[in-house]
Amino acid sequence: MDMAVLASGYGSNLQAIIDAVERGEIKGRIKTVISDVKDAYALERARHHNIEAIYINPRDYPGRKAFDEAIAALLEERGIDLVILAGYMRLVSPVIIDKYRGKIMNIHPSLLPAFPGLEGVKQALDYGVKVSGCTVHFVDEGLDTGPIILQEAVPVYDDDTVESLHERIHQAEHRLYPQAIRLFMEGKLRIEGRRCFRDEN
Numbered sequence: 001m002d003m004a005v006l007a008s009g010y011g012s013n014l015q016a017i018i019d020a021v022e023r024g025e026i027k028g029r030i031k032t033v034i035s036d037v038k039d040a041y042a043l044e045r046a047r048h049h050n051i052e053a054i055y056i057n058p059r060d061y062p063g064r065k066a067f068d069e070a071i072a073a074l075l076e077e078r079g080i081d082l083v084i085l086a087g088y089m090r091l092v093s094p095v096i097i098d099k100y101r102g103k104i105m106n107i108h109p110s111l112l113p114a115f116p117g118l119e120g121v122k123q124a125l126d127y128g129v130k131v132s133g134c135t136v137h138f139v140d141e142g143l144d145t146g147p148i149i150l151q152e153a154v155p156v157y158d159d160d161t162v163e164s165l166h167e168r169i170h171q172a173e174h175r176l177y178p179q180a181i182r183l184f185m186e187g188k189l190r191i192e193g194r195r196c197f198r199d200e201n
């Protein structure tokens with residue numbers, strides 16, 4: 001199966017997925033990495049591993065729909081089976097979601113439904129929770145609302161900063177995202193309404 005990764009930033013989750021593919025843990029290949037940020041380090045990581053790296057400038061399009069139509073066209077041209085959002089800091093519009101329902105995943109740095117949207121780590125710290133974590137979920141039209149695939153809890157310590165907590169959450173993300181992708185590739189994920197079940201077949 002062919003994957004596309006959409007990333008806006010540093011790309012450490014992309015790297016964890018690349019590593020899992022190279023170790024043979026994920027039976028699929030990353031066909032392309034697409035970014036809305038020209039100098040996103042994620043693009044550099046892709047090039048380093050001989051993966052197609054595409055920058056697409058949102059300013060070249062009149063609005064979100066037209067921008068997402070261009071991305072959908074790229075995905076379709078490449079015959080993508082699974083779309084992976086990895087630190088992609090844009091809302092994805094129905095133009096993409098309708099075509100890839102149940103085939104588009106996101107990772108979020110909190111235990112959803114707590115602290116969706118931007119700055120999930122800061123929101124959790126400011127709220128004062130003792131446990132946060134990360135969530136891999138399928139993407140629907142809402143903001144971080146799609147069926148949850150996997151979650152991992154991470155403790156919050158009294159002396160945590162946003163950076164130290166995010167670092168601990170990142171470590172969990174790097175375990176969780178490849179695992180969710182592996183389950184998808186092996187056909188072990190089943191969605192029923194809001195719930196996603198793991199089939200051992």
Ligand code: GAR
Pocket residue numbers: 007009010011012013014086087088089107108109117118119120170173
């Ligand atoms: C990750 O922690 C991911 O959960 C978060 O951005 C970070 C990207 O890190 N995503 C969101 O906040 C989405 N709302 P990375 O670029 O090193 O993979």
